[in-house]
Amino acid sequence: MNSCFAIFLSLSLSLSLSFFFVFVQNFSAEAAPTYIGHFCPHISLFTPNSTYESNLNTVLSSLSSNATNSINGFANATAGQNPPDQAHGLFLCRGDVSTSTCSDCMATGKQDILRRCRNQRVAVIWYDECMLRYDNRSFFSLMETKPTITWANSSNITNPTRFAQVLGQTMDKIAARASNSGSGKKIAVEEVNLTGLQTLYTLAQCTLDMTTFDCNWCLRVMISNLRQDKQGGRSFSLTCGVRFELFPFYNASAVAVPTPPPPQLPRPPSPGTRLKRKSNKSTIITIAITIPVGGVMVFLFLTCYLLRRKGKKTYVIFKGKSGANELTTVESLQFDLTTIKVATNDFSPKNKLGEGGFGEVFQGRLPNGQEIAVKRLSQSSRQGDEEFKNEVLLVAKLQHKNLVRLLGFCLEGDEKLLAYEFVPNKSLDYFLFDPQKSNQLIWPLRYKIVYGIARGMLYLHQDSRLRIIHRDLKCSNILLDNEMNPKISDFGMARIFGVDQTQASTNKIVGTFGYMSPEYAMHGRYSVKSDVYSFGVLLLEIICGKKNGFYHQFDGGEYLARYAWNQWKDGTPLKVVDPAIVDSNSKDQVLQCLHICLLCIQEDPAIRPTMATVVLMLTSNSITLPSPRHPAFFVQSRLRGVGIPMKGLESDQSTHRTKPLSTNNLSITELYPR
CATH class of the missing domain: 3.30.200.20 (Phosphorylase Kinase; domain 1)
Structure with missing residues (x-):
């Protein structure tokens, strides 16, 4: 009897301790989110007590407050007026966690990210339960697949061929579901029985500001990073993430798709109904004749309509x-x-x-x-x-x-x-080259336009699913919305590049004189660096408030680029700058943009920066820019027989072949986040 009581007491203590440890484990999981990793590119620092730090603290406080009340586990915030000191941030909680868990994760992340990425203007941190990021550039609604954090379980799969097939099919299914999720959270989960003892658990999720297309594309990229011979793995970027395990790691009921109600079976008719049916027999016969006739007429109408549409x-x-x-x-x-x-x-x-x-x-x-x-x-x-x-x-x-x-x-x-x-505010040239309207374009607004154009071009060159060369970037092709945000337009001359393709050639030179790079205008060779050259000319016009050919009408052969270079070389760069935008607060940033402009219009495409580097240079105050040298200049050819005729050229200045007049040996090192 005593031995039985001892066994019972031992089992009771064991069960009590087990429940206690489970409770402690769950409580600690609520209190301390599971850290995965962080990313600090070290491309730009802010000084303590600076305007950016104040704006960043405002953003983090706003996000922390939103996390306590967020239904969807997502929010973004912005603080500050001037782009260099603006702070932008967002958080995303895993779609199955509770509001309290989301809030705890955000509170931890707010402290942790500042400690791990001290004085960094750009940072991101990942936990099992949430993700938090901030930046001094606006990144909302931008699909970004880099940087990526990827992890794989150390245990191998016993049957990797079949497992890879099941995993691939399941991941494709939840990527499509998450992208088209209408529940307010772009998340999907799926469980698949592998064997009698093993179940595959999968999850895919995007930030809520992603479009259906961008979410799906981002998830596909993350799925391609997964190891399919391991028992678990995850891959997360700044805008989406995927994970799979052989154990449940999410609350399935919190993200379950609601099942439709079962169809209601008709009730058996009562005796009164039978009598009513008998009396309505003639009505039924009439309906039975009318419906087929009407159906045939509808069918004939739809057939004719579809045939017309097919044509x-x-x-x-x-x-x-x-x-x-x-x-x-x-x-x-x-x-x-x-x-x-x-x-x-x-x-x-x-x-x-x-x-x-x-x-x-x-x-x-x-x-x-x-x-x-x-x-x-x-x-x-x-x-x-x-x-x-x-x-x-x-x-x-x-x-x-x-x-x-x-x-x-x-x-x-x-x-x-x-x-x-x-786009209500017409094009950039409508404001920029009008003496009265140009005064509305104060420097912060011009910088906003420059930065937006650079981000749009970076998307075309690098971040979109297709690599696009625009080939006709100019002021009249930059439209301005009601908030004066720039929108690149007119893709009639654009070309698609393959993923590994760097250059192409054509015998049909199209574009606008003055914006075309020398290698394209003279030899028909174009690449992403051709667009960089056009961006440099466009940036110069925004800084100077004058068209590229402004000085040519007064001094034959001298275009804006030559005038700007001469002033830079003589140590008087402010002479070329529009007086309406230069003051003590903007002078350094204006001169930095002029510096970037001169780097973009170098004659050799190999030494021009990429648009990724241009965006980096625009947003960083800690990078030392290379010294520009003699850029490429053009004058209108006086011999129409020089070179190949410029077929298809649309120009507001010239339709003749142009000729480069200078060469240089400048080298530049590309700048990448670390």
């Missing part, structure tokens, strides 16, 4: 990386010509916004009230069917806040129309 179906063909033709339908973006005519009041002159070498642009309003800008290509436009289809394909695939958004197109008869989002 209008438009496809876009482009070359993929393998060189094979890839057929992509864009019918979902197609507008009827009648819809466009109604929206623009039949292309009324009162709705006309402007025109160029391509044709005219009209303001319109769709039936749902949305305002649009319709680009109507003229029959004599140099943008033919190929360029038209190219622009539709490119812009439809690109999603970035600094790129104009394509809403649809129309290709009927002789009409080629593109419908874009309406």
